[in-house]
Amino acid sequence: TTAVIRERFGGALNPASFTAASIIIVPVTTDNLTKATTGVLAAPLTLGTDFSAGLGQEALVGNTILEIKPLHPLLPSTCLSGGMFLGPNCATGTGYLVFLMNGITDASGNPAVPDTDYASIKAALPTCAAISDATLHSICQLTGAHMLIAQGLGLNPAHIVLSFSFTTESTVDTLALISATATAQTITVHPTGLTTAAIPGLGLKGHADLYVGVLNVPYYSSKTAPLTDYWHAPPFPLDTTSTFVTRF
Structure with missing residues (x-):
């Protein structure tokens, strides 16, 4: 775990509002095919122990950016079971679900509100039938799963201004696969x-x-591809043309 999580807001933020009640990160199980969150894996992470929250460091715009930084390695999403690599039979993964609440305020004390897309998504739940855009409709369905988990945690969906999930890559899977096939x-x-x-x-x-x-050891990559190409992942259901493994 090396990357920070960054969210940009529409104005200067009050870092004193970055509390355990306004920034909630929950370990979850995920569906490896759809990437949907399917259940709660453990208690929410602890602010100050598992992660920190502060403003971005960029000049001029840093105070509009919430920066969440893991303070130790997070649980990787792995396809190992009993020391065996499951490969395509790996249906379930692990990840983290983030809830940003309206307890986050701007420098004037005004509570944060959802942006236009997220507000439309919440208004269209639980069926998402009111959303015609295919991509936004798929995101709406994923967000519906977020709201079910939020309610199970005792959170009021009306107070959530943004939710999203992420996973942490596992390097052990790659080593296990190489060990099994070399x-x-x-x-x-x-x-x-x-x-x-x-x-x-x-x-x-x-x-x-x-x-x-x-x-002699095998070389698993193209010698020239790193000079001109990116790492690729399997096509994702929301956008089958997007296979780049990047932070975006």
Whole structure:
């Protein structure tokens, strides 16, 4: 977990309003196909222990940006079970659901309000039938799942000005898949007749012998793609043309 979470508002914010009641982050289970939040995994994170909240640092506009920073690694969304990589059989993931409440205020003490799209989404719930735009309709359905979780936590949906979910990538899955599919390779080594004392500049005593050898290891990426392309993920149901793995 290395990235901060940033949300921009329409005016200067009052950082004193960034409290545990106005910024709520809940560990949740997710549907790996639709990315919908499906249930509560654990108690909400603790402000000041699990995450901090403050203003952005940019000149001129920083005071309009809420910046949420994880204070320790968050739970990754993994497809490992009993040490085995589930691959396409991995139907459920883990993530975090964020609720921003109207307890967040501007510098004049006015409570935050939803933007036009989010207000339209909330007004269209629970059926979302009033929304004709396909993308916004799909987001409305995802937001409906957010509201069900909010009610289960005792939150009033009328006080929510924004909700969204995110997941933390798991590097262990990649290593497990490589371990399961890699073929053992031989290494051929030859003695040099030298010891570690021959390594210049280190002043070693020579208690170990030096060998040289060659080991062939597979290369899992294109040699040239990193120069001209991005990391890609499988197509997402909301937009099957969007496969870039970026913060956006």
